[in-house]
Amino acid sequence: MTIERDIAQELDEDLDVEIELVVLDLAGTTVRDDGLVERAFALAAERTGIVDGDEQLAGALGYVRETMGQSKIDVFRALAADDAAAERANEAFETAYLELAVQGGIEAIPGAEELLRQLRDFDVKIALVTGFSRATMDAILEVLGWAALVDVTLVPAEAGRGRPFPDLPLTALMRVGASGTAGMVIVGDTASDMLSGVNAGAGLIVGVLTGAHDRETLEAAGADVVLDSIAELAPLLGIDDVIE
Numbered sequence: 001m002t003i004e005r006d007i008a009q010e011l012d013e014d015l016d017v018e019i020e021l022v023v024l025d026l027a028g029t030t031v032r033d034d035g036l037v038e039r040a041f042a043l044a045a046e047r048t049g050i051v052d053g054d055e056q057l058a059g060a061l062g063y064v065r066e067t068m069g070q071s072k073i074d075v076f077r078a079l080a081a082d083d084a085a086a087e088r089a090n091e092a093f094e095t096a097y098l099e100l101a102v103q104g105g106i107e108a109i110p111g112a113e114e115l116l117r118q119l120r121d122f123d124v125k126i127a128l129v130t131g132f133s134r135a136t137m138d139a140i141l142e143v144l145g146w147a148a149l150v151d152v153t154l155v156p157a158e159a160g161r162g163r164p165f166p167d168l169p170l171t172a173l174m175r176v177g178a179s180g181t182a183g184m185v186i187v188g189d190t191a192s193d194m195l196s197g198v199n200a201g202a203g204l205i206v207g208v209l210t211g212a213h214d215r216e217t218l219e220a221a222g223a224d225v226v227l228d229s230i231a232e233l234a235p236l237l238g239i240d241d242v243i244e
Helices: 037-049 055-067 070-078 083-104 114-123 134-144 169-178 191-200 217-219 230-237
Strands: 002-007 015-020 021-025 124-127 153-156 184-186 204-208 223-227
Touching: 015 169, 015 230, 021 169, 037 083, 055 070, 070 083, 083 134, 114 124, 114 153, 124 169, 153 169, 169 184, 169 191, 184 191, 191 204, 191 217, 204 217, 204 230, 217 223, 223 230
Parallel strands: 021 124, 021 184, 124 153, 184 204, 204 223
Antiparallel strands: 002 015
16 A cells, blocks of 8 residues: 655655554553553552552652553563562563453543554554563453454564564564565554664654653654544544545
């Protein structure tokens, strides 16, 4: 699919590229987060004792916000005393996240599922990536019923390294058989998502404001365009005329 779209207001250039693959982040980008990551971290910290006292917890939560989008086990390795403690804390985090998600309900960002269907109608490959574990990824997909709508789903352990490294998008590209990185679009809500796109050489890097980081942070990390939400991606790519 060749998309010719004048987006001069955002890019000062025309988007004229064969889009083969769109790589979408999960929490905060396609799935509503509402602070679940931070709340799950606080629960995990309490249950495992990875931090001591309110002051350490506040500092750790600040680091969690700063590194949002990165592999969760890597975040815990930076905060824990050793790998064993990091593994325990990560397991507690995944358990807490699922508990909170079930209580509050896992919801798609408005327009996310419509976008998946529009991309499929245009024969564009779709990858969903996350910093969560495979178990959490699968649980979210089951609740949303998205498994049949995407071509590949990846977690850091399956790609090598998490974001901001390029492993997730490049692994997705190889899995779907895309011809090159110029036709790959990266979409996410964190600086780590944007940096991963830059490091992978993606043709278009799109930030969304429904998650962790603000416009300035996303642009500083390499976003070509920042949208209010994923619902605005179809018009940007020129596929909003699809009849569902």
